Amino acid sequence: xxxxxxCQFQADAPCNSAALRIVGQCPHCRAEFCGVHRLPEHHNCxxxxxxxxxxxxxxxxxLESERTVAPKMFMx
Numbered sequence: 453x454x455x456x457x458x459c460q461f462q463a464d465a466p467c468n469s470a471a472l473r474i475v476g477q478c479p480h481c482r483a484e485f486c487g488v489h490r491l492p493e494h495h496n497c498x499x500x501x502x503x504x505x506x507x508x509x510x511x512x513x514x515l516e517s518e519r520t521v522a523p524k525m526f527m528x
Contacts, residue, residue, distance in 0.1 A: 459486035461495045 459467040459476075460483040469486035476484050480492055480499035489495040492503065
């Protein structure tokens with residue numbers, strides 16, 4: 453029987469909690485964490501800035517596509 457996977461959070465004192473099976477893997481750095489450290493903000497994810505930049509770019513593109521300009525309003 454395989455040993456339980458443990459949280460990979462490293463700080464002053466490493467976390468010894470069991471990693472969650474389904475939601476414990478960070479989608480950005482692919483490390484496995486317990487329920488407390490599963491969010492990127494809580495385990496100091498090294499890919500967090502890339503994630504934020506991608507979200508910013510997606511939001512910017514969405515807002516640009518929804519922008520209403522004067523010629524569109526005049527033709528309606």
